[in-house]
Amino acid sequence: MKRRRVLQLGAVLGGGLLRAGELGRPLGPYGERSPFEKAVRWRRESKTPEAGSSFTPLADSYGILTPSALHYERHHGGVPAIDPARHRLILQGMVERPLILTVGEIKRLPSVSRIYVVECGGNSGGEWGAKTAPDVQRSHGLVSCSEWTGVPLKLLFEEVGVRAGASWIIAEGADAGRVQRSIPIAKAMDDMLLAYGQNGEALRPEQGYPLRLIVPGWEGATHIKWLQRIVVADQPYQSRDETSKYTDLMPDGKARQFTFVMEAKSVVTFPSGGQTLPGPGLYELTGLAWSGRGRIERVEVTSDGGRSWQAAQLQEPRLRLAWVRFRLPWRWDGKETVIASRSIDETGYVQPSREALTAVRGTNSGFHYNGIKLWKVGADGRVTNVEA
Ligand SMILES: Nc1nc2c(c(=O)[nH]1)N[C@H]1C(S)=C(S)[C@@H](COP(=O)(O)O)O[C@H]1N2
Numbered sequence: 001m002k003r004r005r006v007l008q009l010g011a012v013l014g015g016g017l018l019r020a021g022e023l024g025r026p027l028g029p030y031g032e033r034s035p036f037e038k039a040v041r042w043r044r045e046s047k048t049p050e051a052g053s054s055f056t057p058l059a060d061s062y063g064i065l066t067p068s069a070l071h072y073e074r075h076h077g078g079v080p081a082i083d084p085a086r087h088r089l090i091l092q093g094m095v096e097r098p099l100i101l102t103v104g105e106i107k108r109l110p111s112v113s114r115i116y117v118v119e120c121g122g123n124s125g126g127e128w129g130a131k132t133a134p135d136v137q138r139s140h141g142l143v144s145c146s147e148w149t150g151v152p153l154k155l156l157f158e159e160v161g162v163r164a165g166a167s168w169i170i171a172e173g174a175d176a177g178r179v180q181r182s183i184p185i186a187k188a189m190d191d192m193l194l195a196y197g198q199n200g201e202a203l204r205p206e207q208g209y210p211l212r213l214i215v216p217g218w219e220g221a222t223h224i225k226w227l228q229r230i231v232v233a234d235q236p237y238q239s240r241d242e243t244s245k246y247t248d249l250m251p252d253g254k255a256r257q258f259t260f261v262m263e264a265k266s267v268v269t270f271p272s273g274g275q276t277l278p279g280p281g282l283y284e285l286t287g288l289a290w291s292g293r294g295r296i297e298r299v300e301v302t303s304d305g306g307r308s309w310q311a312a313q314l315q316e317p318r319l320r321l322a323w324v325r326f327r328l329p330w331r332w333d334g335k336e337t338v339i340a341s342r343s344i345d346e347t348g349y350v351q352p353s354r355e356a357l358t359a360v361r362g363t364n365s366g367f368h369y370n371g372i373k374l375w376k377v378g379a380d381g382r383v384t385n386v387e388a
């Protein structure tokens with residue numbers, strides 16, 4: 001193979017580029033990023049500032065962890081200021097021994113740390129319809145991935161003793177929104193976490209400080225933040241947030257309810273909407289893939305509008321229910337083209353095209369959109385939302 005020069009650095013080296021070290025600023029008690037780094041969450045306009053969402057800048061992320069300060073936010077009643085010394089978790093309902101726990105008591109229990117995606121059921125919901133999002137942050141940024149630390153819920157339930165016939169839990173937050181969600185108890189006994197840690201420190205207030213549920217692979221709305229109560233029951237609660245909202249309207253006018261699992265998805269973050277390629281040449285095409293059903297087995301990428309698909313390189317370790325970073329060297333010839341990715345998970349499920357998805361689900365679903373995302377690269381290097 002002919003050796004190609006990847007980047008042309010040689011000529012500029014020599015004068016004036018390297019600075020002598022100046023005396024820097026002193027040590028600091030809590031770190032901050034460089035003032036030259038500008039990526040921020042984008043906040044969608046909402047009627048009230050407390051109830052709203054902000055989006056993770058996916059195109060500015062490296063690897064598979066979202067820095068806590070950039071984790072997306074979705075609140076229905078603002079971020080409460082909770083003093084952990086005064087916070088309590090109540091476990092009641094169909095249990096042998098109802099319990100009230102302090103945060104300190106919870107932290108004493110055996111714990112685990114796991115890397116998991118949290119994704120809002122409404123993420124990329126704009127793609128059902130007008131698709132006006134100019135960039136990947138706004139089209140797909142209601143998803144983040146963190147390392148969560150906490151107590152397996154199973155362990156707590158073994159402490160309180162679940163009564164025969166119990167089949168659901170109802171979790172309640174301490175925020176003004178009083179968000180309540182019903183979750184099948186089988187999920188709680190499987191892999192749910194009562195989390196207090198995020199990326200090596202306490203949860204951020206926006207993420208539910210001091211306690212939240214993590215429901216691996218299931219839609220964000222079930223991951224109750226500022227958790228203050230779990231009621232064990234023999235039926236779901238049919239709360240506002242699982243009846244009037246968070247249901248999927250189907251083409252026949254019926255609505256699907258309790259669609260918990262987030263199906264396999266992926267998105268190219270470079271090149272993606274709003275970016276400009278400076279010219280033809282070698283680039284690293286990259287993006288993120290995840291599935292609520294388990295491990296990502298394969299990600300395929302097209303850079304010719306879907307005529308051919310090529311397997312991307314997957315960064316190890318490939319963790320279940322976490323982001324997988326994919327990459328592929330890509331030589332852009334300077335012509336207009338369309339790029340996209342599709343993910344395949346360990347169950348064999350293949351991320352569908354928009355056409356295949358809307359053929360089954362119609363276009364009024366609102367939630368749970370996981371179609372293949374296309375980006376157009378113009379001959380001028382500008383990348384745009386192909387469906388806009
Ligand atoms: N108590 C409470 N829990 C909540 C919410 C809320 O408003 N209040 N929003 C839910 C929704 S819809 C989502 S998508 C996730 C968002 O979690 P994050 O803000 O940490 O990203 O939290 C869920 N848990």
Ligand SMILES: [Mo]
Binds near residue numbers: 221
């Ligand atoms: Mo959500």
